[in-house]
Amino acid sequence: xxxxxxxxxxxxxxxxxxxxxxxxxxxxxxxxxxxxxxxxxxxxxxxxxxxxxxxxxxxxxxxxxxxxxxxxxxxxxxxxxxxxxxxxxxxxxxxxxxxxxxxxxxxxxxxxxxxxxxxxxxxxxxxxxxxxxxxxxxxxxxxxxxxxxxxxxxxxxxxxxxxxxxxxxxxxxxxxxxxxxxxxxxxxxxxxxxxxxxxxxxxxxxxxxxxxxxxxxxxxxxxxxxxxxxxxxxxxxxxxxxxxxxxxxxxxxxxxxxxxxxxxxxxxxxxxxxxxxxxxxxxxxxxxxxxxxxxxxxxxxxxxxxxxxxxxxxxxxxxxxxxxxxxxxxxxxx
Amino acid sequence: xxxxxxxxxxxxxxxxxxxxxxxxxxxxxxxxxxxxxxxxxxxxxxxxxxxxxxxxxxxxxxxxxxxxxxxxxxxxxxxxxxxxxxxxxxxxxxxxxxxxxxxxxxxxxxxxxxxxxxxxxxxxxxxxxxxxxxxxxxxxxxxxxxxxxxxxxxxxxxxxxxxxxxxxxxxxxxxxxxxxxxxxxxxxxxxxxxxxxxxxxxxxxxxxxxxxxxxxxxxxxxxxxxxxxxxxxxxxxxxxxxxxxxxxxxxxxxxxxxxxxxxxxxxxxxxxxxxxxxxxxxxxxxxxxxxxxxxxxxxxxxxxxxxxxxxxxxxxxxxxxxxxxxxxxxxxxxxxxxxxxxxxxxxxxxxxxxxxxxxxxxxxxxxxxxxxxxxxxxxxxxxxxx
Numbered sequence: 001x002x003x004x005x006x007x008x009x010x011x012x013x014x015x016x017x018x019x020x021x022x023x024x025x026x027x028x029x030x031x032x033x034x035x036x037x038x039x040x041x042x043x044x045x046x047x048x049x050x051x052x053x054x055x056x057x058x059x060x061x062x063x064x065x066x067x068x069x070x071x072x073x074x075x076x077x078x079x080x081x082x083x084x085x086x087x088x089x090x091x092x093x094x095x096x097x098x099x100x101x102x103x104x105x106x107x108x109x110x111x112x113x114x115x116x117x118x119x120x121x122x123x124x125x126x127x128x129x130x131x132x133x134x135x136x137x138x139x140x141x142x143x144x145x146x147x148x149x150x151x152x153x154x155x156x157x158x159x160x161x162x163x164x165x166x167x168x169x170x171x172x173x174x175x176x177x178x179x180x181x182x183x184x185x186x187x188x189x190x191x192x193x194x195x196x197x198x199x200x201x202x203x204x205x206x207x208x209x210x211x212x213x214x215x216x217x218x219x220x221x222x223x224x225x226x227x228x229x230x231x232x233x234x235x236x237x238x239x240x241x242x243x244x245x246x247x248x249x250x251x252x253x254x255x256x257x258x259x260x261x262x263x264x265x266x267x268x269x270x271x272x273x274x275x276x277x278x279x280x281x282x283x284x285x286x287x288x289x290x291x292x293x294x295x296x297x298x299x300x301x302x303x304x305x306x307x308x309x310x311x312x313x314x315x316x317x318x319x320x321x322x323x324x325x326x327x328x329x330x331x332x333x334x
Numbered sequence: 335x336x337x338x339x340x341x342x343x344x345x346x347x348x349x350x351x352x353x354x355x356x357x358x359x360x361x362x363x364x365x366x367x368x369x370x371x372x373x374x375x376x377x378x379x380x381x382x383x384x385x386x387x388x389x390x391x392x393x394x395x396x397x398x399x400x401x402x403x404x405x406x407x408x409x410x411x412x413x414x415x416x417x418x419x420x421x422x423x424x425x426x427x428x429x430x431x432x433x434x435x436x437x438x439x440x441x442x443x444x445x446x447x448x449x450x451x452x453x454x455x456x457x458x459x460x461x462x463x464x465x466x467x468x469x470x471x472x473x474x475x476x477x478x479x480x481x482x483x484x485x486x487x488x489x490x491x492x493x494x495x496x497x498x499x500x501x502x503x504x505x506x507x508x509x510x511x512x513x514x515x516x517x518x519x520x521x522x523x524x525x526x527x528x529x530x531x532x533x534x535x536x537x538x539x540x541x542x543x544x545x546x547x548x549x550x551x552x553x554x555x556x557x558x559x560x561x562x563x564x565x566x567x568x569x570x571x572x573x574x575x576x577x578x579x580x581x582x583x584x585x586x587x588x589x590x591x592x593x594x595x596x597x598x599x600x601x602x603x604x605x606x607x608x609x610x611x612x613x614x615x616x617x618x619x620x621x622x623x624x625x626x627x628x629x630x631x632x633x634x635x636x637x638x639x640x641x642x643x644x645x646x647x648x649x650x651x652x653x654x655x656x657x658x659x660x661x662x663x664x665x666x667x668x669x670x671x672x673x674x675x676x677x678x679x680x681x682x683x684x685x686x687x688x689x690x691x692x693x694x695x696x697x698x699x700x701x702x703x704x705x706x707x708x709x710x711x712x713x714x715x716x717x718x719x720x
Contacts, residue, residue: 243359258468259388259703261395315359316366316574318397320713 006100011130024106025092025126028113033089033124041124043089048152050085052076053144055093061104061138063181065173065192066268068141069108073115074197074268076143078217081202082271084151087121093142094126098133108139119199121145151206158213159234163302164280166273168201168293169194170246171223175265176254191250196269201291205273210283214274218267221325225264226272227300227310228324235307240300240322243315264325277301356573357396365578366401372585379405380588381537382581383530383676385523386544387414387704388572394709396574406585409538409676410706412526412630413547415491416443417674417698417705420628421662423519424449427488429657430517430649431462437480438464439473440488441495443702448695450662470498474505477514486649488517493555494546496520496638497611500618503640503647515649518639521625523547524555525636529627530676531563538676540584542577543569545599552607556595564593571599618644626661628698629671670697673706680710687711 009016026034033041056072066074077087092112096105116123177193198217205212214234218226223245231238247262255262275283280298287293310322355361373380384390390410393399399408412418428449431438438454445454445466458464463483467473470487477485489499499520506514523544530536543556548569556567566587570580580598587594597603618641625637640648650657664670667685672678680686680699690696692708699705 259391314397315357316362316396316401317359318400320395320397323712 004102006096006098006102006105006130008098008130008132011096011128017128021126021128024109025128028109029092029116029123029126031122031124033122034126041089041091043124043146045088045146046148048149050080050083050147050149051145052079052083053142054079055140055142057137057140058178059137060178060181061108063193064177066195067108067111068139069110069112070115070195071268072141072143073112073121074195075219076145077115077119077121078198078269078271080145080147081197081199082154082215082217083147083149084154084202084206084212084215085147085149086203087119087145087147087199089124089146090116090121091142091144092123092126093144094128095136095140096128096130097136097138098130100138105139115197118197121147150203151212154212154215156214156216156230156233159230159236159238159274159302160213161236161302161304162277163213163274164277164298165227165238165240165300165302166275166280166284166287166296166298167218167223167246167270168198168273168287168291169267169270169295170248170251171218171267171270172247172251172255172262172265173270174268175222175260176251178266179254179258191248191254194267194269198269198271201287201293202271204286204290205283208282208286210275210279210286212273212275212283215271217269217271220266222265222267223263223272224261224310224322224325227322230272230274231310232308234302237303237305237307237309237311238300239303239311239313241313244297244299246295246297261325263322274302356571356575358575361575362401362578365575365582369401369406369578369582369585370403372582372589373403373406375589376405376585378539379407380540380585381407381409382540382542382584383409383411383538384542385411385413385527386542386547387417387702387706387709388545389542389570389577390414390706391704391709392572392574392577394713396577397713398574398577399714401578402581406581410673410680411530411541411676412627412674413492413523413544414699414702414704414706415495415521416447416702417670418521418526418627418629419444419447419490419519419698420626421449421664422626422658422660424454425451425662426650426657427454427517428452428457428462430486430488430653431457431464433484433653433656435483436463437476437483437485438462438488439467439470439476439485440464441467441470441490443704444488444490446695447698447701470495470502471505473502473514474509474511477506477511478509481513484513484515484652486515486517488519490519492521492523492544492547493551494544494549496615496619497550497608500611500614503618503644504614506647507644514647515652516640516647517649518619520619520638521627522621522636522638523551524559525633526627526630527556527559527563529630529633529636531559531565533675533677536676538565540565540588541567542580542584543567543595545569545571545576545602548597548599548603548607550608550611553595553597553603553605554607560593560595566593567595569595569597569599569603571602627674628664629674664698665696668697670699670707673699680707681714683707
């Protein structure tokens with residue numbers, strides 16, 4: 001049997017599966033709870049806890065700035081962090097297509113282990129399935145996480161007029177990097193996904209007495225989706241200064257080529273935050289000085305009317321709605 | 335700037351050069367002031383048709399309407415390749431996609447536009463093999479990887495995208511790929527302009543000429559329209575500075591009663607256009623006698639088809655009697671036809687934003703990201719905000 005690629009036997013519950021789990025997953029994610037090998041992880045949770053799950057089906061599996069493994073850890077850890085929770089325990093579900101290269105799986109697992117170290121969370125239980133060739137696109141991952149809530153009360157419903165809106169970095173890089181990798185575009189180098197664990201930056205914010213009302217990582221749907229969801233959930237108007245929104249030259253150029261808007265492109269390591277305007281400069285300084293968010297910026301503010309809408313102010317004095325992106329992101333035709 | 339970037343040693347495209355300088359706030363404001371000053375002298379309102387949906391989106395996305403005086407108005411034209419596709423052609427694509435052992439390929443938004451019984455996206459959801467492409471040349475690899483299937487490229491678009499289809503066809507021939515066929519729906523801008531101007535009720539008295547179409551075909555293709563219809567034409571780029579500068583030129587030309595063709599987008603457009611691309615198109619395509627446009631009806635000599643020499647690549651011939659041919663009009667409540675003819679504004683349509691939204695479109699102008707209704711739905715209607 002080839003050990004260079006995953007075989008159906010690796011999911012069969014026998015010797016091969018045992019070897020795969022012990023030699024790869026246990027080695028990479030080693031901790032005492034996982035090592036117990038019980039039917040379920042026994043945890044000691046105290047106080048309010050955040051609980052989230054996410055599945056990852058990205059294509060291609062490797063892209064500039066990350067891979068599906070890094071994404072699977074960062075995605076779930078970030079969902080916890082956005083609720084003001086310190087990520088603690090994660091589960092990992094792995095669905096592998098028969099024939100998947102063992103070396104790629106090893107690289108992805110190493111990438112997950114490396115990302116876990118950045119936030120201190122542990123993978124404490126998991127599941128591996130191997131499906132026949134053609135039944136999955138290489139590799140699917142699911143991560144579920146729990147975290148201790150450090151800052152309660154964060155909610156998409158808690159924005160109020162007078163809040164400032166901040167972003168933690170330049171937007172659209174993950175969506176653009178995936179597009180480049182998927183379509184084999186040979187454009188100027190330097191465009192990498194922002195894929196990263198946000199807990200470090202959030203932890204720095206939470207040690208300060210900021211009255212943060214909401215945080216959200218701007219994943220699928222990008223900045224537009226977050227702001228529209230917030231405006232609807234809190235029944236407020238959000239206005240954004242287009243010139244203040246940080247966008248890299250590479251992302252701007254790619255949007256030009258394909259007719260996309262950077263505000264619609266996905267991010268995997270950039271979050272949006274709302275807090276009272278008077279605290280915005282302080283929070284910005286913390287993000288920049290201690291959170292490694294050099295491109296963080298105050299991009300807008302919360303108002304009252306028209307409730308539920310997001311308005312973009314152009315640098316030349318006109319206004320337009322920033323609407324939710326709809327459907328698949330498809331390039332313009334001409 | 336783009337040439338400079340291409341000549342650099344690593345040949346990588348410097349993306350920044352695509353937009354740098356063309357969104358300068360000071361320039362846009364200055365152009366707005368100059369347009370307002372010049373428009374005072376207009377003897378009648380200027381009704382500018384931007385033929386191309388890309389310009390419609392520039393105008394809406396960058397909020398340019400708010401910078402233009404009241405006597406300069408926009409009429410949105412039929413230059414969105416997705417919007418003008420009649421339902422029966424989409425029905426044909428769906429019929430092809432649903433056939434056993436057929437893979438249907440197309441570009442962008444085309445998969446979202448409804449035919450008479452749903453869209454290609456819905457056909458895909460029910461099991462048909464429909465794949466949107468970013469690059470038509472990807473069709474070669476798909477055909478090569480699926481030798482037991484017939485791969486059909488549902489080719490759409492104006493003069494801009496026709497050369498890409500021609501290159502694909504050329505490479506399919508060179509590679510002797512027997513299983514790659516073409517369903518050709520390429521349409522032409524000048525006959526559409528004539529159709530708009532033939533409408534007795536039209537108010538259009540100036541044109542913003544398409545950008546990408548003109549890169550291929552050259553500004554020469556509008557010369558006849560300017561002369562026959564007595565309208566100035568300014569071929570414009572897609573950036574806000576481009577469009578504002580083009581509007582200013584149209585106002586000035588109108589003030590001087592000059593019905594000429596000018597090229598604002600001179601960094602990419604010449605009078606003659608891309609002769610190599612034109613020759614390639616001529617090698618593979620010829621003009622159809624007539625093509626039915628969504629909303630505009632049949633327009634003579636307004637579309638292309640494969641030459642007889644390439645009939646072995648023609649899906650319409652290959653699948654002949656198996657494709658539906660019944661002509662199907664839009665929903666009665668939908669005013670896409672009037673909008674595409676320049677007789678109505680998206681906001682005039684009774685179902686705009688109610689029965690017809692980008693998620694539940696009745697008409698093609700709402701579904702396409704280049705459609706006028708889609709642009710209005712997404713960006714328009716912002717009132718004064720303090």
